[in-house]
Amino acid sequence: MSIRIRRTAAAVALPLALGVTLTACGGSNGSSGAAVQAGCKPMHSFPTVQAKQLTVAVYVSPPYSVQKSGGAFGGVDGEIIQQIAQMECIKLVEKPVAGAALIESVKTKRADVALGGIYRTPERARILGLTSTLYRDGMAFIGKSKATTIADVKGKTVGVIQGYLWNADLQKVLGSGHVKIYQSSDGLVSDLKNGRLDQGVLTTSEAGYRAKQNPAARLQVGQVARDARVAASTKPGEVVLPLTKGNTKMLEAFNQDIQALLKNGAIAKALTGNGISASAAGS
Structure with missing residues (x-):
């Protein structure tokens, strides 16, 4: 978390x-x-x-x-x-x-x-x-395909961790039905690896760490482009x-x-x- x-x-x-x-x-x-x-x-x-x-x-x-x-x-x-x-x-x-x-x-x-x-x-x-x-x-996408913009994940199932800054904004922009909330990044990464989740949103540091930790999954990390609809994307934490x-x-x-x-x-x-x-x- x-x-x-x-x-x-x-x-x-x-x-x-x-x-x-x-x-x-x-x-x-x-x-x-x-x-x-x-x-x-x-x-x-x-x-x-x-x-x-x-x-x-x-x-x-x-x-x-x-x-x-x-x-x-x-x-x-x-x-x-x-x-x-x-x-x-x-x-x-x-x-x-x-x-x-x-x-x-x-x-x-x-x-x-x-x-x-x-x-x-x-x-x-x-x-x-x-x-x-x-x-x-910062804020990063992580998944089996690389995403860098909110448009890249529109219509997909996106995982977030309970309590992160960007959760409410993503639910508004993507629709709450497309945002799945996890209690820890372990569950989120497991679902990415098993194809039960399209993209995850983690901090830049976490995303890079998780990708290196799971080389066989070939997870791709993309820095989220600035988007005024998601405040956390406009300025690093x-x-x-x-x-x-x-x-x-x-x-x-x-x-x-x-x-x-x-x-x-x-x-x-x-x-x-x-x-x-x-x-x-x-x-």
């Missing part, structure tokens, strides 16, 4: 070990619960839900968040939060949650931050603290980290850390290491 609600908003790729030189603190592998090295000096100071740890709610949604062996999380967002935890000399505790519980976990202060390819939206900004943009993400509302010190710290990671190329490396163009980094 894309909390591309997205996403809003989105596992299995080996994460890139980032060569960040800002600090050598934190766990050696950035895994969940890794100890902080003695003598580590944090870049900032901010309160957290649980003292001396950064509690992270994670919805597994590759390539944004990927569950690795041993229970830790990678993917683009997973690698970025590991770097931030190291810069801030704080223990990272990652907790997997269902997609529907992701935003609620942060809103109700059961977690400090959420991961899973989460887009900036005005609705989220009212209930959460949203960081500066990590990277941008901005992936952010949602934090607990009102924690201004954490928000300021994260924003400064993100700018440092953009400047030294760490976010670009996280993107390319997970099959996404480095040009998507930043706002």
Whole structure:
């Protein structure tokens, strides 16, 4: 599910070990619960839900968040939060949650931050603290034939994921009977492979990842052309980290850390290491 609600908003790729030189603190592998090295000096100071740890709610949604062996999380967002935890000399505790519980976990202060390819939206900004943009993400068709325009999929059965930004617009333009809603991209891709679905609509990053993950299916990915009837096609989504509302010190710290990671190329490396163009980094 894309909390591309997205996403809003989105596992299995080996994460890139980032060569960040800002600090050598934190766990050696950035895994969940890794100890902080003695003598580590944090870049900032901010309160957290649980003292001396950064509690992270994670919805597994590759390539944004990927569950690795041993229970830790990678993917683009997973690698970025590991770097931030190291810069801030704080223990990272990652907790997997269902997609529907992701935003609620942060809103109700059961977690400090959420991961899973989460887009900036005005609705989220009212209930959460949203960081500066990590990277941008678009809207893509995926299917056995290549589609790039709304006209290309007119009259066909098009699959979308519950909660994505473009769902309501596509239902209006294509007709609700032609738009099939899935709870996860796994079911959508399975139906594409088996011929039960003509086209799917995913984020650009998800679509590329899924196509590479299923080479035998020969799925084709096409960036959706701008169409004023589908607002999400006119501007890329901005992936952010949602934090607990009102924690201004954490928000300021994260924003400064993100700018440092953009400047030294760490976010670009996280993107390319997970099959996404480095040009998507930043706002």
